[in-house]
Amino acid sequence: EAQVTQNPRYLITVTGKKLTVTCSQNMNHEYMSWYRQDPGLGLRQIYYSMNVEVTDKGDVPEGYKVSRKEKRNFPLILESPSPNQTSLYFCASSLRRGNSPLHFGNGTRLTVT
Amino acid sequence: DQQVKQNSPSLSVQEGRISILNCDYTNSMFDYFLWYKKYPAEGPTFLISISSIKDKNEDGRFTVFLNKSAKHLSLHIVPSQPGDSAVYFCAASAQTGANNLFFGTGTRLTVIP
Numbered sequence: 001e002a003q004v005t006q007n008p009r010y011l012i013t014v015t016g017k018k019l020t021v022t023c024s025q026n027m028n029h030e031y032m033s034w035y036r037q038d039p040g041l042g043l044r045q046i047y048y049s050m051n052v053e054v055t056d057k058g059d060v061p062e063g064y065k066v067s068r069k070e071k072r073n074f075p076l077i078l079e080s081p082s083p084n085q086t087s088l089y090f091c092a093s094s095l096r097r098g099n100s101p102l103h104f105g106n107g108t109r110l111t112v113t
Numbered sequence: 114d115q116q117v118k119q120n121s122p123s124l125s126v127q128e129g130r131i132s133i134l135n136c137d138y139t140n141s142m143f144d145y146f147l148w149y150k151k152y153p154a155e156g157p158t159f160l161i162s163i164s165s166i167k168d169k170n171e172d173g174r175f176t177v178f179l180n181k182s183a184k185h186l187s188l189h190i191v192p193s194q195p196g197d198s199a200v201y202f203c204a205a206s207a208q209t210g211a212n213n214l215f216f217g218t219g220t221r222l223t224v225i226p
Contacts, residue, residue: 004156033213042117042202043157043216058213090156101147102214104156 002027006091006105013081014113021076021108023091031094032074033058033102034066036087043090049074081112116140117205119217127225132190134220136203139184143205147214148177148188151200160201161188193224 004025013019025032033048035058045058049068063085065077074093078085088109092102118137126132134148144165149157163170163177163186170177176189190197203217 035216040218042115042119042218043214045213048213092156101159101162102157104149104158106154106156 002103004091004093004103004105006089006108008108009106010109012111012113015082016080019078019081019110021078021089021091021110023074023076023105024072025074025091025093025103026072027093027095027103028071029093029103030071030096031100032068033092034064034074034076035090035092036060037090037107038087046076046089078110081110083112086110086112115218116143116215117203117217119201119203119220121220122218123221123223125223125225126193128195129192132188132193132197132222132224134188134190134201134203134222136186136188136217137184138186138205138215140205140207140215141184142207143215145206146177146179146186147204148175149202149204149216150197151202151219157202190222193222195224195226198222198224 007022030051034046035043037043044060047066049055091105094100094102147162148160150160151157161172161175161177163179179186200219200221202219204214206214
């Protein structure tokens with residue numbers, strides 16, 4: 001089954017404790033992206049990747065890192081999480097950038113206390 | 114600054130009637146528009162898209178209308194079914210060099226049996 005898999009689904013952590021949210025897709029998609037969803041703000045892009053070893057900032061990259069060492073995986077790293085990073089995070093992929101619909105994972109709800 | 118706006122946070126419709134969800138955008142460079150549907154605890158799923166060279170696109174019960182001069186698009190669902198109850202996100206991108214989709218804040222549709 002074609003899918004984007006994120007783990008974990010729920011995560012509660014404390015300020016400053018490094019964490020990684022994993023994302024994997026099995027559709028051989030070139031393009032992958034991370035979004036966060038906050039009330040009243042919709043989904044905002046954090047980082048994206050055009051292909052292996054090619055990543056770039058989205059609209060809200062501060063406090064986040066990503067890597068794309070393999071085509072299928074695109075982990076999101078919070079080196080020192082803060083409470084304002086409490087949010088619902090979605091990983092997404094598409095065949096290519098531009099007019100190619102995104103396929104989303106089921107989300108990771110992160111709480112930073 | 115929200116470039117894609119969905120001004121109605123919620124909408125209730127009787128089963129069998131038409132649902133009309135609206136979306137406005139401010140960036141005249143946007144030329145590709147999509148609607149996503151989101152159920153609780155799941156990621157958004159692609160529903161329908163339209164390119165700016167068209168003013169209408171239809172897929173079964175779902176039709177998207179684009180009014181470029183008004184920078185407005187709408188999603189019509191006819192007839193509405195209880196299973197259509199979800200949050201609907203409008204999204205837009207500029208195809209040329211597009212690396213990001215800009216999302217609205219979503220409209221929660223409730224279809225009453």
